[in-house]
Amino acid sequence: MSGLEIQPMLPMERLRREVAPGAVQLPNWLSLDQQREIVEACRGWAAGPVPLRHTRLPTGNVMSVQTVCLGWHWSPYKYTRTAEDAGGAAVAPMPDWLVELGQTAVAEAYGDPDAGQAYRPDTALINFYDDQARMGMHQDKDEKSNQPVVSLSIGDTAVFRFGNTENRNRPYTDVELVSGDLFVFGGPSRFAYHGVPKVLPRSADPACGLAAGRLNLTLRTTGLSLASSAELPTAHDRST
Numbered sequence: 001m002s003g004l005e006i007q008p009m010l011p012m013e014r015l016r017r018e019v020a021p022g023a024v025q026l027p028n029w030l031s032l033d034q035q036r037e038i039v040e041a042c043r044g045w046a047a048g049p050v051p052l053r054h055t056r057l058p059t060g061n062v063m064s065v066q067t068v069c070l071g072w073h074w075s076p077y078k079y080t081r082t083a084e085d086a087g088g089a090a091v092a093p094m095p096d097w098l099v100e101l102g103q104t105a106v107a108e109a110y111g112d113p114d115a116g117q118a119y120r121p122d123t124a125l126i127n128f129y130d131d132q133a134r135m136g137m138h139q140d141k142d143e144k145s146n147q148p149v150v151s152l153s154i155g156d157t158a159v160f161r162f163g164n165t166e167n168r169n170r171p172y173t174d175v176e177l178v179s180g181d182l183f184v185f186g187g188p189s190r191f192a193y194h195g196v197p198k199v200l201p202r203s204a205d206p207a208c209g210l211a212a213g214r215l216n217l218t219l220r221t222t223g224l225s226l227a228s229s230a231e232l233p234t235a236h237d238r239s240t
């Protein structure tokens with residue numbers, strides 16, 4: 001034997017990563033079973049009472065992703081209890097299991113059980129991306145709360161662009177969000193610009209429950225109370 005040993009190539013292990021202060025990626029956070037269960041739940045929510053739809057922006061453009069919401073209905077740029085721009089039905093409730101998953105996500109992302117306990121998401125935006133769908137750089141700023149955003153990705157890998165809090169330009173970091181990945185952004189990064197410039201077709205293991213495309217769930221705390229469920233518009237500048 002020569003002294004040269006050939007090591008087999010292993011896929012690069014993806015590790016917890018803090019992309020910016022308060023912005024944490026935990027790869028492979030959801031098991032395949034959990035991913036399939038969430039996909040099934042999303043199929044149910046997409047069927048109604050409010051249908052999965054392309055959101056129309058005030059510019060007249062429609063977003064390329066398709067969205068359905070839980071707890072509160074988001075339309076540009078406010079949260080309401082009924083989906084006035086999508087048939088008028090009352091939005092489906094936010095299930096307790098999803099709130100609890102969000103609490104565990106925050107606790108594990110920050111290594112802080114108290115932060116997990118304190119987390120009270122009351123809405124989820126479920127976005128479906130086909131191969132062509134994208135999302136322009138924007139801030140999640142229609143919430144009257146600075147609690148973190150919890151993002152769960154299932155299906156095809158996305159290039160997630162995570163930027164700064166000043167504007168939609170550089171500096172930013174491109175992160176690949178793979179099926180099962182968790183990304184939490186809170187603290188100094190809560191109002192950072194972010195977007196999805198690209199989805200990589202057929203990159204997921206179909207065992208995740210999705211043969212094609214990508215699902216992303218973002219859990220948020222609106223800061224709205226049921227008593228004051230009136231529309232609260234905010235100045236905004238989101239692009240598709």
Ligand code: SIN
Pocket residue numbers: 125127135151158160177194195196216218
């Ligand atoms: C969003 O910014 O609301 C969605 C982000 C993503 O799809 O990863």
Ligand code: MN
Pocket residue numbers: 138139140194
């Ligand atoms: Mn967003």
